[in-house]
Amino acid sequence: MNSKIALVLGATGGIGGEVASRLVSSGWQVRALNRNPERAGKDGRVTWIKGDAMAAADVMAAAEGVSLIVHAVNPPGYRDWDKLVLPMLDNTIAAAKANGARIILPGTVYNYGPDAFPVIAETAPQNALTRKGKIRVEMERRLRQATESGEAKVLIVRAGDFFGPKAANNWFSQGLVKPGSRPRSISYPGKRGTGHQWAYLPDVADIMVRLAEHDGLDAFATFHMEGHWDATGTAMTEAIRRALDDPFMAVKPMPWWLLRLASPFVTTLRELMEMKYLWEQPVRLDNAKLVATLGGEPRTPLDEAVRATLAGVGCLQEKAPARAESKPSLSGI
Numbered sequence: 656m657n658s659k660i661a662l663v664l665g666a667t668g669g670i671g672g673e674v675a676s677r678l679v680s681s682g683w684q685v686r687a688l689n690r691n692p693e694r695a696g697k698d699g700r701v702t703w704i705k706g707d708a709m710a711a712a713d714v715m716a717a718a719e720g721v722s723l724i725v726h727a728v729n730p731p732g733y734r735d736w737d738k739l740v741l742p743m744l745d746n747t748i749a750a751a752k753a754n755g756a757r758i759i760l761p762g763t764v765y766n767y768g769p770d771a772f773p774v775i776a777e778t779a780p781q782n783a784l785t786r787k788g789k790i791r792v793e794m795e796r797r798l799r800q801a802t803e804s805g806e807a808k809v810l811i812v813r814a815g816d817f818f819g820p821k822a823a824n825n826w827f828s829q830g831l832v833k834p835g836s837r838p839r840s841i842s843y844p845g846k847r848g849t850g851h852q853w854a855y856l857p858d859v860a861d862i863m864v865r866l867a868e869h870d871g872l873d874a875f876a877t878f879h880m881e882g883h884w885d886a887t888g889t890a891m892t893e894a895i896r897r898a899l900d901d902p903f904m905a906v907k908p909m910p911w912w913l914l915r916l917a918s919p920f921v922t923t924l925r926e927l928m929e930m931k932y933l934w935e936q937p938v939r940l941d942n943a944k945l946v947a948t949l950g951g952e953p954r955t956p957l958d959e960a961v962r963a964t965l966a967g968v969g970c971l972q973e974k975a976p977a978r979a980e981s982k983p984s985l986s987g988i
Contacts, residue, residue, distance in 0.1 A: 659683045661723035664708045667695045669822030670761050671727035673860035688717045711746045718750035725759045751807040762813030766791045773937045777877045802874040814880040815852030820967020834968040840905040845888045850937035854882035855960040879940035894961040
């Protein structure tokens with residue numbers, strides 16, 4: 656690295672915020688581009704810069720002198736995702752080329768189709784079937800192309816479904832539990848006995864920074880995380896029960912039929928419906944390359960990660976205390 660200066664796009668989001676925090680802890684100077692920095696700039700360790708990831712000039716100016724650009728930005732609520740994602744990425748690529756910087760992109764499993772299932776290595780073919788998956792494939796094609804001239808480098812870290820205390824738009828806090836109050840039940844999107852992969856955001860951020868600081872990465876480097884592999888589809892719900900100290904809390908199937916009815920009118924639900932296939936079969940990222948590079952995969956224990964996540968989204972309010980049994984007064988006897 657020519658300098659330990661990083662620009663984070665999407666620093667108010669779950670993964671962007673975690674990576675920014677982890678970079679600061681590792682001695683990096685961190686800048687964050689945001690349209691409303693006076694409201695967003697809660698982390699005083701970060702230099703907040705007013706600007707828009709959709710404006711090429713804003714990104715270029717904010718990136719001057721950096722050696723790392725974290726591209727963790729998404730349109731709010733997935734609105735116009737297909738129209739905005741690629742132009743935003745093009746702005747990041749241009750800024751990275753101008754500074755000889757490495758881009759970090761949080762990857763997804765959306766890039767892959769059934770021909771790559773159930774266990775996916777970094778070299779698996781990317782034959783996406785969904786609209787979002789095809790856009791993701793195009794994003795990675797453009798990133799790879801950007802490295803061919805030698806002007807920029809890329810690091811993609813692919814992981815399972817995110818969860819964490821600062822994560823908002825994810826299956827955990829939008830599907831399994833409802834933020835803001837102690838759950839009365841857990842809603843689970845998958846089938847019992849079908850494996851599912853989860854990734855705790857602080858672990859994802861830790862791995863991204865470790866890899867970014869690792870000598871000898873390829874110009875276009877991709878890695879897969881294992882995170883937490885729930886082989887039976889019950890490990891996550893049992894961890895939630897333990898964190899809430901309620902071993903008999905009801906686990907109910909997600910009402911996909913209701914989501915399907917509402918999806919034409921709610922953008923987020925339409926996006927969730929498109930990813931339903933990932934809950935119907937086991938899809939597991941193979942982390943062998945990551946382990947060989949770092950010597951292991953840092954991993955927060957599941958119970959600790961789930962408890963921190965529930966606390967972060969406001970679901971760990973204590974149970975109401977049992978009413979004390981009334982006792983007869985001795986006065987007047």
